[in-house]
Amino acid sequence: MDDRKLQIFLDSLLPLLKAGVAYTIPLALISFILGLLLAVATALVRISAWRIPGLIARFYVWLIRGTPLLVQLFIIFYGLPAAGIVLDPFTAAVIGFTLSVGAYSSEIIRAAVLSVPKGQWEAAYSVGMTRVQALRRIIVPQAVRVSVPPLSNSFISLVKDTSLAAGITYVEMFRTAQQITATTYEPLLLYCEAALYYLLFCSVLSVVQSRLEKRFDRYSAG
């Protein structure tokens, strides 16, 4: 690496990190939290015997899982203005990622709730609990434990997927790398640098994930 490249590399370390911490991570976090709320609601509706809401929930999951995330983002940001709905890049990105997390995670949560043995419901009923009490005290705590690993994976994927928001002009970490590239003409260097930051973020999250899993593993068999 010659001196100029080294200088560009060093000069962009801080701007990229700033963009990551100030834009990429908040986008991922906000979308994930909203998405989880949506996912819980979707999963509960699908588990319940509520017919029409159940069908709507299934349609939503089918639609989101069957279309590319980038295309969804383009429809929300570039397409909706034609229908009179103009959103700023951040809002559009949050909506797109929330819908995506909501659909994929609802399947994870649904599977986790259904994985709790029927005997647990019966034991809860046998001590006199209502359906809601059984869910809250007995079923959900066990389902949460089952869903922590796959939900952590979803979050890690989401952190990487936020780079798609660059496509709708949201200046997060990847778009920042693109902008620096435009003035320095060093795409290989800058994109690899951005990749390294993603790698760093995801590695930290993996460590957090295994901590979480250990915490929830306290009472598991074995």
Next chain:
Amino acid sequence: MIEVRGLHKSFGQLQVLKGVSLRLEHGKVLVIIGPSGSGKTTLLRCFNLLEIPDGGSLSIAGLELSFAGNVKLARKDILSLRQKSGMVFQSYNLFPHMTALGNVAEGQITVQKRSRKEAEKRGEVLLAKVGLSDKTGAYPHQLSGGQQQRVAIARAMAAEPEVLLFDEPTSALDPELVSEVLKVIRQLAAEGRTMIIVTHEMRFAADVADTLILMDQGVILEQGTPQQVLEQSENPRVRQFLNRIKGE
């Protein structure tokens, strides 16, 4: 007192209970035996409405409910009837995310609305009763099958139900752990607990039962004292069943 009259239950086309009637005085022990598939578990589950009967009536300690296939029961009635019975399952079904004490306290806190402190105090007394004073803080996976089942018995007693229901409480246990659970149940019988027990342990059944019932194909084939059913019955199907299990 517990009484059922003309209890019917079907699963789809399959009629599992075809008019079962029985009564049990307070403080007595009823043991139900019979071949596999005869409807013993289904009958027991009707007592706490884990299965809702299609017809007949059920009364426990003054609360009487009538069933008709097309009438939905009031939620309030279901919940209050469930608190009048405590169920011990074949596979324990302890709450794995709670300690032994947590398992016994949970229903008291969530359903009976007792304070945690009071629920745990009562829980400790109940765990001592089943011989597990030293295991209050253990999670289910840290306990043997026999210990788990004893926690389940303590949990079933926590709401002070009128009747304890046992569905083959020892058949998931390793043979050497069976006796510790039977000992606890015998001790409860001696204290005058009202209990309904489904079991394949014939010696135990004969010892502990005030009334023994032999079920077959959804009806009660014979009922009486253990001696009457096991030794004096003239019914050829009863003799056939008893001979078969003797051969095992």
